[in-house]
Amino acid sequence: xxxxxxxxxxxxxxxxxxxxxxxxxxxxxxxxxxxxxxxxxxxxxxxxxxxxxxxxxxxxxxxxxxxxxxxxxxxxxxxxxxxxxxxxxxxxxxxxxxxxxxxxxxxxxxxxxxxxxxxxxxxxxxxxxxxxxxxxxxxxxxxxxxxxxxxxxxxxxxxxxxxxxxxxxxxxxxxxxxxxxxxxxxxxxxxxxxxxxxxxxxxxxxxxxxxxxxxxxxxxxxxxxxxxxxxxxxxxxxxxx
Amino acid sequence: xxxxxxxxxxxxxxxxxxxxxxxxxxxxxxxxxxxxxxxxxxxxxxxxxxxxxxxxxxxxxxxxxxxxxxxxxxxxxxxxxxxxxxxxxxxxxxxxxxxxxxxxxxxxxxxxxxxxxxxxxxxxxxxxxxxxxxxxxxxxxxxxxxxxxxxxxxxxxxxxxxxxxxxxxxxxxxxxxxxxxxxxxxxxxxxxxxxxxxxxxxxxxxxxxxxxxxxxxxxxxxxxxxxxxxxxxxxxxxxxxxxxxxxxxxxxxxxxxxxxxxxxxxxxxxxxxxxxxxxxxxxxxxxxxxxxxxxxxxxxxxxxxxxxxxxxxxxxxxxxxxxxxxxxxxxxxxxxxxxxxxxxxxxxxxxxxxxxxxxxxxxxxxxxxxxxxxxxxxxxxxxxxxxxxxxxxxxxxxxxxxxxxxxxxxxxxxxxxxxxxxxxxxxxxxxxxxxxxxxxxxxxxxxxxxxxxxxxxxxxxxxxxxxxxxxxxxxxxxxxxxxxxxxxxxxxxxxxxxxx
Numbered sequence: 001x002x003x004x005x006x007x008x009x010x011x012x013x014x015x016x017x018x019x020x021x022x023x024x025x026x027x028x029x030x031x032x033x034x035x036x037x038x039x040x041x042x043x044x045x046x047x048x049x050x051x052x053x054x055x056x057x058x059x060x061x062x063x064x065x066x067x068x069x070x071x072x073x074x075x076x077x078x079x080x081x082x083x084x085x086x087x088x089x090x091x092x093x094x095x096x097x098x099x100x101x102x103x104x105x106x107x108x109x110x111x112x113x114x115x116x117x118x119x120x121x122x123x124x125x126x127x128x129x130x131x132x133x134x135x136x137x138x139x140x141x142x143x144x145x146x147x148x149x150x151x152x153x154x155x156x157x158x159x160x161x162x163x164x165x166x167x168x169x170x171x172x173x174x175x176x177x178x179x180x181x182x183x184x185x186x187x188x189x190x191x192x193x194x195x196x197x198x199x200x201x202x203x204x205x206x207x208x209x210x211x212x213x214x215x216x217x218x219x220x221x222x223x224x225x226x227x228x229x230x231x232x233x234x235x236x237x238x239x240x241x
Numbered sequence: 242x243x244x245x246x247x248x249x250x251x252x253x254x255x256x257x258x259x260x261x262x263x264x265x266x267x268x269x270x271x272x273x274x275x276x277x278x279x280x281x282x283x284x285x286x287x288x289x290x291x292x293x294x295x296x297x298x299x300x301x302x303x304x305x306x307x308x309x310x311x312x313x314x315x316x317x318x319x320x321x322x323x324x325x326x327x328x329x330x331x332x333x334x335x336x337x338x339x340x341x342x343x344x345x346x347x348x349x350x351x352x353x354x355x356x357x358x359x360x361x362x363x364x365x366x367x368x369x370x371x372x373x374x375x376x377x378x379x380x381x382x383x384x385x386x387x388x389x390x391x392x393x394x395x396x397x398x399x400x401x402x403x404x405x406x407x408x409x410x411x412x413x414x415x416x417x418x419x420x421x422x423x424x425x426x427x428x429x430x431x432x433x434x435x436x437x438x439x440x441x442x443x444x445x446x447x448x449x450x451x452x453x454x455x456x457x458x459x460x461x462x463x464x465x466x467x468x469x470x471x472x473x474x475x476x477x478x479x480x481x482x483x484x485x486x487x488x489x490x491x492x493x494x495x496x497x498x499x500x501x502x503x504x505x506x507x508x509x510x511x512x513x514x515x516x517x518x519x520x521x522x523x524x525x526x527x528x529x530x531x532x533x534x535x536x537x538x539x540x541x542x543x544x545x546x547x548x549x550x551x552x553x554x555x556x557x558x559x560x561x562x563x564x565x566x567x568x569x570x571x572x573x574x575x576x577x578x579x580x581x582x583x584x585x586x587x588x589x590x591x592x593x594x595x596x597x598x599x600x601x602x603x604x605x606x607x608x609x610x611x612x613x614x615x616x617x618x619x620x621x622x623x624x625x626x627x628x629x630x631x632x633x634x635x636x637x638x639x640x641x642x643x644x645x646x647x648x649x650x651x652x653x654x655x656x657x658x659x660x661x662x663x664x665x666x667x668x669x670x671x672x673x674x675x676x677x678x679x680x681x682x683x684x685x686x687x688x689x690x691x692x693x694x695x696x697x698x699x700x701x702x703x704x705x706x707x708x709x710x711x712x713x714x715x716x717x718x719x720x721x722x723x724x725x726x727x728x729x730x731x732x733x734x735x736x737x738x739x740x741x
Contacts, residue, residue, distance in 0.1 A: 007558075008502070010558055011506060011509065014509045025520065027538065049435040049437075050435075068528065068529050070434055070529075128394045130395065131397075134443065134444060134445035134737045135395075135445040135446050135735065135736070136442075136448070139526075142393075142394050143512075148509055148512050160392035160393070175419060175421050177359050177418045177420055181390055201442075207439055208421050213360060234525070
């Protein structure tokens with residue numbers, strides 16, 4: 001008993017008191033910033049492994065970005081990654097960062113469904129489905145529940161049964177082999193329900209975009225309520241909503 | 242003439258120099274090698290060239306650091322049936338199932354010719370939910386199906402149990418839900434960076450292991466010798482990954498035996514280790530750290546000081562909780578004699594890594610096929626004999642301690658200055674290269690073949706889970722079905738590493 005108490009005492013305080021004001025240090029790669037200096041745009045475009053960079057003007061789609069940071073290493077005057085981890089939004093177009101943009105990724109308050117605001121304000125139970133994920137986003141989702149991040153304190157919890165859930169969190173690029181199970185799981189969740197795409201692979205397919213073993217039709221059928229970019233998203237990015 | 246070619250880990254050979262023998266010789270040679278348990282099959286795969294199916298088998302000798310390559314060619318005919326290697330040694334069963342699934346080869350005496358990953362490209366019409374499970378038609382027995390979606394935040398897979406009351410008689414595991422054709426994407430994506438990102442995404446929990454295997458393989462194909470700094474970073478990252486994931490696994494084992502204190506403490510102990518990765522390279526899973534021919538995030542004195550501090554604090558808290566948990570009668574009673582894999586079974590299925598070592602089978606690439614960096618560290622085997630969940634839990638404790646010692650040895654010998662060269666690499670034509678890396682689960686094997694223009698013609702990935710899922714199926718027999726979660730966690734195998 002005393003030993004147990006000693007162990008407890010030795011842990012000290014582990015939780016992050018204020019998740020939305022926690023600071024991360026470089027080299028953490030959060031929201032990218034694109035400078036307006038002129039460089040060889042085509043070369044920049046070619047650098048990106050996932051085709052997230054487009055030109056005229058230079059834009060980075062953080063829904064496609066694998067956050068490898070290679071563009072910033074190659075063109076340090078043009079692109080830098082800030083430590084801003086607040087990347088989640090409910091609008092796909094807000095994930096596209098344009099040249100010169102230096103403001104946080106915005107949540108569009110007006111387009112959030114009213115029933116979501118009312119019903120899920122202080123309690124949100126989610127069912128997670130890994131559809132071809134590589135277990136990194138899954139590990140980070142698990143980490144949001146540990147003593148360090150502890151999103152349970154905001155009433156957010158991951159549940160076992162879709163019947164108990166208010167929404168679904170999808171990780172992975174959605175493989176054909178998983179598409180049926182994903183649909184069954186979504187159908188089993190009572191309405192109103194939300195869909196959250198967690199990680200670059202879920203949002204755009206990431207590095208797997210174009211593989212013939214994917215079946216992303218599910219995403220065309222329903223509106224997406226939240227995009228959480230990252231490869232994998234940092235627990236603070238996930239916790240922030 | 243020899244019917245095989247001997248090479249070593251991270252060695253390139255002319256792909257034409259691998260002797261091609263007829264199928265029967267090939268079969269007898271490889272199954273003959275496996276009669277001795279010091280040999281095991283690290284990879285066996287097929288690929289199409291000029292309308293013929295080439296089969297290449299790589300069998301490693303764990304005592305002499307040698308890998309024996311042999312090859313055969315088969316015509317692609319739907320009518321032909323071949324004898325299987327599996328009928329003579331079980332360790333080949335999944336490799337042959339994969340070859341059969343991808344190329345339509347039929348075996349006359351394969352005891353378990355079932356789908357592996359259900360790739361859309363195979364032309365096999367079988368649907369995911371039509372997997373031919375083994376059945377026993379008895380009224381005394383019942384079946385339990387679990388998955389593909391499980392209760393927690395984990396990856397998908399289907400488990401079908403045949404039970405007598407509470408006792409499991411048989412477990413069959415169906416995977417493939419995560420299949421995204423990674424091996425083919427390696428060939429389709431032409432840029433090195435794209436391939437590196439792919440390697441990082443094979444299994445997110447083994448980012449360092451798979452990326453190291455990839456860059457080692459790629460550098461080998463280019464005849465490039467990485468400098469001390471690159472090897473230092475990779476080895477250090479591998480050991481840190483081992484510590485981090487083992488700690489997380491201990492937390493998961495604790496939560497499955499309902500020991501809340503252990504679950505909480507271990508899960509928070511993992512945090513500073515993966516956060517160190519973030520302060521080193523910007524990502525908690527070390528994505529971005531390992532690159533072929535380059536090292537974008539140099540290790541330096543400040544990082545060394547910060548790591549020493551983190552590990553010192555970690556070690557104190559780790560020892561305190563691990564002593565408590567491994568001597569707690571409650572946890573011993575749940576873990577001991579639960580989920581036993583015997584040494585004979587481990588040899589039979591070709592188990593590798595932690596699961597093999599817990600059953601007394603000494604397979605560790607760091608000892609049996611070390612690169613020159615590992616050789617200097619003079620790594621030793623850790624072996625447990627009982628093969629139960631308790632042994633696998635103990636293995637994690639021992640391996641964490643061992644990695645801590647290894648890291649402190651490495652940090653002591655940290656050179657004052659690093660030479661940090663960047664090199665543009667081009668693979669040599671007509672080459673074959675093999676790379677083995679001991680990830681935290683066990684042996685990772687990447688094989689590559691280039692064509693006459695130096696372009697990748699084949700890329701083959703093998704995660705240790707490919708061998709070890711069978712160990713889980715065997716381990717749960719005669720256990721209560723309620724003990725399945727601890728058995729599962731004590732292995733913690735990869736779904737995506739298997740499905741690719």
